[in-house]
Amino acid sequence: MSEPRLVEVRRNVLKQNDVIARALREQFRAAGVFVVSLVSSPGSGKTTFLEKILTQLQPRYRVAALVGDLATENDAVRLARSKAPVKQITTGTLCHLEAAMVQNALQDWDLHQLDFLFIENVGNLVCPSSYDLGENLRLVLMSVTEGEDKPLKYPTIFNSADVAVITKNELATAVEFDWETARRSIESVRPGMQIFRLSAKTGEGMEDYLQFLAQQLTEHRAVTHI
Amino acid sequence: MHELSIAMSIVEAAMDEAQRRGVHVSAVHLRLGALSGVVKDALLFSYEVACQDTALAGSKLIVEDVPVVVFCPRCKEKRMLTSVQSFACPECDTPTMDVRQGKELEVFALEVEEQGVSE
Numbered sequence: 237m238s239e240p241r242l243v244e245v246r247r248n249v250l251k252q253n254d255v256i257a258r259a260l261r262e263q264f265r266a267a268g269v270f271v272v273s274l275v276s277s278p279g280s281g282k283t284t285f286l287e288k289i290l291t292q293l294q295p296r297y298r299v300a301a302l303v304g305d306l307a308t309e310n311d312a313v314r315l316a317r318s319k320a321p322v323k324q325i326t327t328g329t330l331c332h333l334e335a336a337m338v339q340n341a342l343q344d345w346d347l348h349q350l351d352f353l354f355i356e357n358v359g360n361l362v363c364p365s366s367y368d369l370g371e372n373l374r375l376v377l378m379s380v381t382e383g384e385d386k387p388l389k390y391p392t393i394f395n396s397a398d399v400a401v402i403t404k405n406e407l408a409t410a411v412e413f414d415w416e417t418a419r420r421s422i423e424s425v426r427p428g429m430q431i432f433r434l435s436a437k438t439g440e441g442m443e444d445y446l447q448f449l450a451q452q453l454t455e456h457r458a459v460t461h462i
Numbered sequence: 463m464h465e466l467s468i469a470m471s472i473v474e475a476a477m478d479e480a481q482r483r484g485v486h487v488s489a490v491h492l493r494l495g496a497l498s499g500v501v502k503d504a505l506l507f508s509y510e511v512a513c514q515d516t517a518l519a520g521s522k523l524i525v526e527d528v529p530v531v532v533f534c535p536r537c538k539e540k541r542m543l544t545s546v547q548s549f550a551c552p553e554c555d556t557p558t559m560d561v562r563q564g565k566e567l568e569v570f571a572l573e574v575e576e577q578g579v580s581e
Contacts (some may be wrong), residue, residue, distance in 0.1 A: 238571045240488050247475045247569040249468060249492075331464055365499035366567070391546045392499045424548050425555030458492035 253367055254401040256335035260342075260370025267347035267459045271355065273369050275393055276377035277386075280357030283311045284358055285377065285436040292446055297351040297453075302341050304333040304358045311356065319369035321345070332363035335370060351453060361390040372456060379404040382414035384421055391425040398429070401445065405435040407412045468500055468567070469508035473518050475569050481516065487524040489573035495566035496546050497532050522573075530564030 248254065264271050274282050286301060293299050300321040303311045312324035325333060325341050338355060348354070355371060357364045376384050376397035381404060387394040394400070400422050407416070415433070422429055432448070434441025472490060480487045490509075494500060502525055509523040530543040534551035540562055541551050550557045 240575050241489075242573055243479075243485075244482065245475075245479045245569055246571075247479065249471045249475060249567045249569060251475075267533045330467070333523070362499065362501075366464065366468070388547045393495060393499055395546070395549065396499075400471050423557070424550070425546070427549050427559050 242342045246388060250366065250368075250437075253335045256339055257368035257370040260335060260339060261372075263347065264353070264370060264372065266372050267350070268457055268460065269347050269353050270449075270456045271353045271369075271371045272370040272373045272449070273355040273357060274377060275357045275361070275364045275374050275397065276359060277361045278361070280377050280379040280382060281436060282356055282359065282377055283314055285401065285403055286354055287315055287318050288436045288439075288442060289354070289446070289449075290315060290320040290322075290440065293449070294318070294320060296450075298349060299309065299334075299352045299354070300345065301354040301356060302338060303356040304337070306331075306358060317410050320429055327358055331358055331360050332367055333357050333369060334367050338369050352449065361386075361393045365393040366390045367397045373398045373452060375399050375401055376449070377401045377403050378418075381411050382409045384414050384418040387418075387421040387425045394422060394425045397426065399448075400426075400429055400431045402431065403436060405433055405440060463501075463504055463508075465504040466498060466508040466512065467510035469505055469523075472523070472569060473516055475547075476572060477504045477517055479572060480571065481567075483574065484577055485572075485574035486577050487518055487521050487574055488504065489510050489524055490518075490569060491524045491526065491571040491573070493528050493566040493568045493570045495528040495564040496543075497561065497564040498567040500567060502527070513543050526570070528564060528566045531562045532558045533560040533562055536557055536558065 276282050290299050301315055302323050302324045302325055304327055305311050307325055309324045312322050315322040323341050325337050374397045376394055432445045466537050476487050476490050513519050531540050534541050534556055536556040544552055
């Protein structure tokens with residue numbers, strides 16, 4: 237009988253995903269495209285927000301979107317109204333996107349023809365936080381109807397994001413949204429995170445966000461083309 | 463819930479290591495960061511399911527919780543966070559995003575027995 241012994245292996249469980257994500261990031265850099273991923277809970281307004289963003293960026297920029305959904309293609313159909321190239325990734329029962337799915341979906345797209353690529357993750361505030369998609373910026377959305385303490389309930393995903401967008405601001409008064417409490421919640425789990433407060437429906441606050449994106453693209457290209 | 467797909471990746475990684483070493487795995491030691499986005503209980507449950515009908519069937523998953531450690535720019539020290547709801551130094555309350563530990567999702571070690579040995 238041999239005694240059980242302990243061998244050290246030190247293997248990152250998500251290594252495969254991380255390797256693909258790194259390759260994607262390099263591909264995005266080489267093509268000069270700025271990639272934004274969107275995460276939020278279901279129903280926070282990701283698709284409406286993205287539809288407006290795609291429409292409003294198009295006069296000046298070349299944009300496209302990948303959209304993850306469990307079962308339907310409804311979101312892709314809605315986004316296609318913006319006339320931007322849109323591709324659906326149907327995940328089946330999977331609650332998040334993985335880097336390999338993004339890589340697959342991009343196979344027949346020429347990234348050099350794009351300025352911005354948006355990746356809308358499956359509506360879920362838990363699972364997407366573990367998976368790097370190679371994106372340059374991770375955006376977390378929450379609507380004013382969700383409650384000011386959402387960031388404290390889902391600290392991991394807020395912590396993993398770069399920018400927060402508070403949506404459906406046109407409803408803020410009706411639901412007595414406490415902006416200061418929400419801001420403090422975000423600041424607590426992700427100090428220093430930039431926050432945009434807007435209404436995709438009325439257009440309020442959208443201009444600031446569009447300017448922010450334009451500036452990000454300029455900085456991205458300045459760094460990557462040294 | 464993405465713990466099942468994580469559990470399957472753990473089983474895959476462990477089987478790969480076991481095959482290369484020609485050993486049988488009786489337990490997998492995992493380091494799980496508080497910021498990994500993985501729920502321990504769901505993972506332990508999923509692990510049993512993921513092991514079924516594989517060479518790891520009957521093996522144990524032993525999880526070491528890894529707390530979040532940040533670097534405080536004011537104290538110039540590494541500090542352990544008491545809660546992932548507050549990214550601030552527990553000593554001086556200075557906010558910080560300089561995370562030094564806590565994102566781990568790592569198969570750290572395997573408990574193995576030489577193959578061909580029966581109980």
